Amino acid sequence: MQLTQFSSGDVIADRRADYARMLAESGDPAAAAELMEQALELAPAWAAGWLRFAEYLEKAGNGDGAITALRKVQELDHEEIFGARLKLALLGAIDVPDQPPSRYVEALFDDYADRFETALVERLDYSVPEKLSALLKRYRGECGPFRLAIDLGCGTGLFGVEIRSVVERLEGFDLSVNMLAKAEEKGVYDFLARADLSLDAEGSGLFVDGLSPHRADLLTAADVLMYLGDLEAPFSLVSKLSDRGAYFAFSVEDAGCDDGFHLAPSLRYAHSEAHVRRRLAAAGFDVAELERTVIRMDGGKPVSGILFIAVRKG
Structure with missing residues (x-):
């Protein structure tokens, strides 16, 4: 899913998130997670940022940290656009839901259509x-x-x-x-x-x-x-x-x-x-x-x- 809301509204936080993404793409998710954490200190209510942070933590082998970050996404993403429940289920933190959140599926394909x-x-x-x-x-x-x-x-x-x-x-x-x-x-x-x-x-x-x-x-x-x-x-x-x-x-x-x-x-x-x-x-x-x-x-x-x-x- 493309994070269509991947801007925190804080220029410095966004810049650090961009650097974190480049580190992750170069194969260093642990360093990416560290830099993303710094971005979130500046923008703690940024749901899309917490989702990206969870992704880096999981890739770095920190499953517990990823679960904590995803629970923060749940707290901030009231419409469930980012599907945190599904990701938590994959990590074994909750039972697999019978259905995905409708807003997650809708947002996924609205973004994917072109x-x-x-x-x-x-x-x-x-x-x-x-x-x-x-x-x-x-x-x-x-x-x-x-x-x-x-x-x-x-x-x-x-x-x-x-x-x-x-x-x-x-x-x-x-x-x-x-x-x-x-x-x-x-x-x-x-x-x-x-x-x-x-x-x-x-x-x-x-x-x-x-x-x-x-x-x-x-x-x-x-x-x-x-x-x-x-x-x-x-x-x-x-x-x-x-x-x-x-x-x-x-x-x-x-x-x-x-x-x-x-x-x-x-x-x-x-x-x-x-x-x-x-x-x-x-x-x-x-x-x-x-x-x-x-x-x-x-x-x-x-x-x-x-x-x-x-x-x-x-």
Whole structure:
């Protein structure tokens, strides 16, 4: 995440923070942490500075110090933009939350929107839209177009481009207004609106402006559920949006374990097949098809995922 608030308002503190960043980038996080601590003495209410301080301390092997700094971030960051809870969970200081803070996810993608496609597709070899669309088309065969598709967490519209030719009407929803603006530029959606998939139906934004429940015969969530943790709430929303016999095409990062889900160092959630199947069944869906595949690269290493096609029970 780019720290869009990385200015303390104090010129000297900012200068010391810049020097600290250069030290960290040169491979000396301990010296960076020492200089960052001096900056924070001048700007003690600087949440983004405490977050950077925690990062340097962790890289220097001072986990306890990093935890203390992250608790200071929590104290100062009332909107949870910086996701301190997730980082504390990775350090073992608290239990892994079932969902990330919505403001953290929103801020992350608002900041990421302008470079999202370049970073994801060109540098990280992101392949979910093409692979998931191909799996859906193979499973469904030569049927007519879907009447109404809802692309949940549509982002910049990469998956919308892939399925536009097989749908009559395409709606897209995302938490980030900047990502929605990028999706609108593609001209493939009939309707776009902001929505929060971690909330209940009333608060989610998926049923505003007269949009009715049980209206879609295709629901999609490409590279979205790794920002949602426990899938009970989002799958319940999908159930409320879907008509009988509707298809649900989505991806998860593969947890590689027998059950449950976990928070990865990337601050994304990875899910087991068993957790997905259990939450789907509770929401009224049967798994029709799945495919294990590499969905992107991260730090030069392949990230394993699972692509699902599920069908709403009639």
